[in-house]
Amino acid sequence: MLELRGVSYRYPGYATQVLRDLDLTIADGEIVGLVGANEAGKSTLCLVASGLAPASIGGRLTGSLLIDGEPMTGRAPHELAERVVAGFQDPATQRSGVAATVFEEVALGPMNLGLAVAQTVGRTRAALAALGIEALAERHPSRLSGGQSQLVALASLLVMRPRHMVLDEPAARLDPAGTNLVAGAIRALAATGAGLLIAEHRTDLLDGLCGRIVVLDGGCVVLDGPAGEVFADDRIEGFGVEPPARIRLARALAARGLDPALIVLDADATPVRGVASPDPAAAPSAPA
Amino acid sequence: MRSGSWLRVGLGVWVAASVALAGVLLTGSFAGTVDAATGAYTGVANTVMLILAVALLAGFVVYAAVEWAQTRSLHSISSQFGTRTIVLMPIAIAINIVLGQTVASALKIPIYLDSIGTILVGVLAGPIAGMLTGLLANLIWTFVLAGTPLGSPYAWPFAIVAAEIGLLAGIFGRLGFFRSRPNTPMPQLVAGTAVAVLVLAALAYWGILPAYTKGVTFFGDLSAVSPFFQLVALGIAVMLVLAMVGLVVIVLTRRDLGVAFIVVAGASCGVVSALIAAPIAAVFFGGVTGSGTDFMVAAFQAAGSNLHDAVVQQSLISDPIDKTITYVIVFLLLRTLSRRFLARFPQGEQAVGLVEDQG
Amino acid sequence: MGLVPVTPGPSLVDAGISPADAALLRRLVPAMPTAWHRLNPLTKATIAAGESIGAFVLGGYLGPLLILALVIVPSAVVARVAGRLLRVSILVSLPIAVSVVLVTVFTRAGPTVLFTIGPFVATLEGADFAGQVLVRLLVLATALGLFGMTTEPRALVFDLERRGVSPRLGFAAAATLETIPAMAERAAAIQAAQRARGLDTEGGIRARLRGVLPLVVPVVLSSLTEVEERSLALEVRAFGRPGHRHLLWTIGDAAWERPVRWGIVIAVIGVGVARLAGAWPHIP
Numbered sequence: 001m002l003e004l005r006g007v008s009y010r011y012p013g014y015a016t017q018v019l020r021d022l023d024l025t026i027a028d029g030e031i032v033g034l035v036g037a038n039e040a041g042k043s044t045l046c047l048v049a050s051g052l053a054p055a056s057i058g059g060r061l062t063g064s065l066l067i068d069g070e071p072m073t074g075r076a077p078h079e080l081a082e083r084v085v086a087g088f089q090d091p092a093t094q095r096s097g098v099a100a101t102v103f104e105e106v107a108l109g110p111m112n113l114g115l116a117v118a119q120t121v122g123r124t125r126a127a128l129a130a131l132g133i134e135a136l137a138e139r140h141p142s143r144l145s146g147g148q149s150q151l152v153a154l155a156s157l158l159v160m161r162p163r164h165m166v167l168d169e170p171a172a173r174l175d176p177a178g179t180n181l182v183a184g185a186i187r188a189l190a191a192t193g194a195g196l197l198i199a200e201h202r203t204d205l206l207d208g209l210c211g212r213i214v215v216l217d218g219g220c221v222v223l224d225g226p227a228g229e230v231f232a233d234d235r236i237e238g239f240g241v242e243p244p245a246r247i248r249l250a251r252a253l254a255a256r257g258l259d260p261a262l263i264v265l266d267a268d269a270t271p272v273r274g275v276a277s278p279d280p281a282a283a284p285s286a287p288a
Numbered sequence: 289m290r291s292g293s294w295l296r297v298g299l300g301v302w303v304a305a306s307v308a309l310a311g312v313l314l315t316g317s318f319a320g321t322v323d324a325a326t327g328a329y330t331g332v333a334n335t336v337m338l339i340l341a342v343a344l345l346a347g348f349v350v351y352a353a354v355e356w357a358q359t360r361s362l363h364s365i366s367s368q369f370g371t372r373t374i375v376l377m378p379i380a381i382a383i384n385i386v387l388g389q390t391v392a393s394a395l396k397i398p399i400y401l402d403s404i405g406t407i408l409v410g411v412l413a414g415p416i417a418g419m420l421t422g423l424l425a426n427l428i429w430t431f432v433l434a435g436t437p438l439g440s441p442y443a444w445p446f447a448i449v450a451a452e453i454g455l456l457a458g459i460f461g462r463l464g465f466f467r468s469r470p471n472t473p474m475p476q477l478v479a480g481t482a483v484a485v486l487v488l489a490a491l492a493y494w495g496i497l498p499a500y501t502k503g504v505t506f507f508g509d510l511s512a513v514s515p516f517f518q519l520v521a522l523g524i525a526v527m528l529v530l531a532m533v534g535l536v537v538i539v540l541t542r543r544d545l546g547v548a549f550i551v552v553a554g555a556s557c558g559v560v561s562a563l564i565a566a567p568i569a570a571v572f573f574g575g576v577t578g579s580g581t582d583f584m585v586a587a588f589q590a591a592g593s594n595l596h597d598a599v600v601q602q603s604l605i606s607d608p609i610d611k612t613i614t615y616v617i618v619f620l621l622l623r624t625l626s627r628r629f630l631a632r633f634p635q636g637e638q639a640v641g642l643v644e645d646q647g
Numbered sequence: 648m649g650l651v652p653v654t655p656g657p658s659l660v661d662a663g664i665s666p667a668d669a670a671l672l673r674r675l676v677p678a679m680p681t682a683w684h685r686l687n688p689l690t691k692a693t694i695a696a697g698e699s700i701g702a703f704v705l706g707g708y709l710g711p712l713l714i715l716a717l718v719i720v721p722s723a724v725v726a727r728v729a730g731r732l733l734r735v736s737i738l739v740s741l742p743i744a745v746s747v748v749l750v751t752v753f754t755r756a757g758p759t760v761l762f763t764i765g766p767f768v769a770t771l772e773g774a775d776f777a778g779q780v781l782v783r784l785l786v787l788a789t790a791l792g793l794f795g796m797t798t799e800p801r802a803l804v805f806d807l808e809r810r811g812v813s814p815r816l817g818f819a820a821a822a823t824l825e826t827i828p829a830m831a832e833r834a835a836a837i838q839a840a841q842r843a844r845g846l847d848t849e850g851g852i853r854a855r856l857r858g859v860l861p862l863v864v865p866v867v868l869s870s871l872t873e874v875e876e877r878s879l880a881l882e883v884r885a886f887g888r889p890g891h892r893h894l895l896w897t898i899g900d901a902a903w904e905r906p907v908r909w910g911i912v913i914a915v916i917g918v919g920v921a922r923l924a925g926a927w928p929h930i931p
Binding site for chain 1: 663664668671672674675801814818821822824825826873876877878879880881882883884885886887888890891892893894895
């Protein structure tokens with residue numbers, strides 16, 4: 001379990017607090033979505049939750065980060081590496097640049113941990129298999145598509161066997177094909193039992209993926225609850241969060257006097273399946 | 289410091305001093321003899337910089353070796369190298385190699401700009417990091433890039449020059465020479481500019497011009513010097529005076545004393561680099577580098593200098609110009625870097641002179 | 648130990664690695680078609696350095712040419728790169744060779760005049776000196792070219808790490824292999840963009856000097872902004888962790904390679920000292 005208790009943070013050299021007295025808990029195996037306006041502090045929260053702030057970046061943190069009850073203050077980044085890892089937007093900068101094959105790229109983490117060759121190889125195989133990219137094992141990491149590169153980056157994080165993963169807009173730089181790949185990968189990551197915190201402004205991506213949504217505004221948590229409730233809440237637009245497409249569609253229908261229940265929207269990240277289909281074998285429609 | 293540290297530092301210093309002494313004695317013994325096969329040096333003065341640089345490096349190597357023997361690790365050195373410095377180093381090396389080639393070929397001007405990366409690392413991460421980046425840059429350029437189109441088999445003898453450039457940049461950075469000092473009050477501006485001009489004049493008078501006048505200072509008895517070299521020395525002196533006038537004008541109009549600091553630092557670095565690189569170029573490469581400055585070596589040799597002196601005379605013209613321009617470019621670059629970026633480096637904020645807590 | 652031998656055998660299987668994975672590890676090792684290729688990278692580097700420094704230390708013509716003929720060329724033949732090596736070495740040395748000839752032949756002082764072209768006097772002493780420099784440069788280019796053509800850079804970096812060099816320094820060295828081409832592309836793109844905006848690459852000296860900054864600053868800045876995120880991405884993968892790493896593959900050392908390396912170093916230093924002390928006989 002990852003806990004942030006009363007956390008306030010400011011960057012080195014700056015006086016303003018980017019995060020203010022924030023509390024957040026992520027249980028093992030939980031997928032939590034983090035949304036908010038652009039300057040709300042999502043990226044900063046990702047850095048704090050992964051321990052990189054202040055351990056790697058510096059700055060001033062008050063409050064504490066606890067993982068499984070143990071405080072993480074004062075720990076070096078490499079000590080945190082087996083407990084919590086962080087992913088970023090750009091697959092190119094997450095690539096180490098020293099590996100000639102995807103296998104060696106993913107194996108970098110376990111090697112850094114000082115594991116024996118057999119363990120490194122085993123973990124790397126498992127990570128590649130979990131994300132379905134074993135076929136890429138002997139490809140050069142810089143010659144992959146954006147989506148594939150991001151998958152390699154995620155595999156490089158998964159191979160650390162972390163208890164928690166914090167992902168900062170993993171699909172931001174990707175085309176739709178790549179985004180789909182990443183969405184599938186995130187499900188695979190969750191299936192391993194790690195707790196996930198995913199910062200995204202594209203709520204459609206989080207819809208159906210996350211069990212819980214946290215809304216951040218001005219460095220504070222303003223909403224924290226089950227995804228269905230938070231997304232349906234009217235206030236989120238005031239916090240700069242656009243509700244997912246199905247909610248917007250339902251509201252648009254309701255505004256025109258149509259019954260939103262006419263459309264059963266599968267919240268599984270696939271778009272509207274269809275209005276009252278004559279074929280009973282297709283998507284069911286609710287009775288009017 | 290613990291006793292182990294004293295031993296390491298002591299041994300390093302002792303070895304450095306011994307190597308320096310040995311070098312001076314050895315090359316001193318060559319005075320007057322011209323070694324036809326390797327390109328001679330006619331005296332100690334021409335190689336003392338190189339000897340000192342080699343001695344410093346030897347001392348450093350001994351320090352590292354002793355630490356290794358004591359603790360089987362190089363902690364005192366490697367602890368200065370955080371992740372950001374390590375990540376910066378290949379980028380700096382790439383900047384050296386790529387910009388060095390691009391600028392020279394695209395703009396066709398005879399400045400090398402192949403030390404921008406090294407100087408950046410020195411300023412941001414400290415003298416030792418800068419020194420190591422310089423060393424590694426040239427060694428990698430030759431040994432790691434050997435089979436690739438950008439590799440150069442001729443880069444590695446100059447590794448020690450690159451090391452010295454990085455070291456000096458780090459020291460100047462630590463001392464605040466790269467700081468912008470906007471809106472300096474007039475009295476300090478005038479005083480600072482005056483000091484800068486004096487330092488540059490002294491550098492020129494005792495460091496640069498005597499190379500063309502057979503060691504005699506500019507206002508001394510020049511009767512033994514050929515008219516060609518008297519003219520060259522005069523031309524250089526005029527150029528330097530114009531440069532100093534230009535410096536004064538720029539500093540006074542922009543009211544930024546930092547410009548004076550950076551020009552002094554760049555010129556000093558240029559002179560030192562020229563004196564270290566010249567013997568290497570003379571011995572290893574017959575004084576040429578395959579670049580446009582070789583015609584200057586030819587001219588000086590045709591006018592009567594021996595090989596070694598000719599290379600020194602060429603270097604003392606091109607290197608101070610090149611390094612001053614490079615230092616100014618780095619100075620301008622540093623101003624555009626965000627404080628958030630600079631704060632992450634060991635020496636970043638110190639080098640640029642930022643004040644804490646300006647949220 | 649921690650050595651993964653070049654041809655993984657039963658020892659790997661015992662260590663708990665499946666045959667499929669052992670085959671993969673074997674495929675990660677760079678191809679080494681000849682006996683020369685299979686030499687340890689540090690040995691090859693020492694040989695290249697020894698040949699280069701040896702040529703300078705020996706001086707004259709005979710020494711470097713003997714090194715070239717008796718050591719470099721046979722090694723290149725064994726490695727089956729002789730033709731390509733000579734071609735590439737001559738290409739690489741050409742600019743500097745032309746400079747050497749022009750500068751040295753025509754301007755080096757000497758009593759014996761060969762011929763004159765206008766104001767330029769070619770002397771025998773100049774030609775002699777130029778010849779010696781050229782021979783040395785050729786040795787330098789071929790020795791290092793041979794090393795470059797037969798050694799995978801990562802193999803050298805891993806070998807150094809196996810011997811105790813910090814993995815972080817090894818990272819810095821290995822990363823340049825990808826950073827340089829990436830930056831070259833970026834520089835070319837920025838150069839094209841600036842030219843489209845009117846950057847003067849042909850005008851007077853002042854115009855060209857003013858063109859330096861618009862070329863240099865964007866390239867440097869765009870590279871520097873990457874440093875932060877790259878560092879963070881590495882640190883979550885335990886990059887800064889002190890201690891020994893078990894590498895997936897390394898190239899081993901044959902028993903005789905260590906004495907040979909030390910022999911080369913001692914020989915070169917010995918001849919160098921003897922030369923400086925005047926004890927070494929002059930070889931033409």
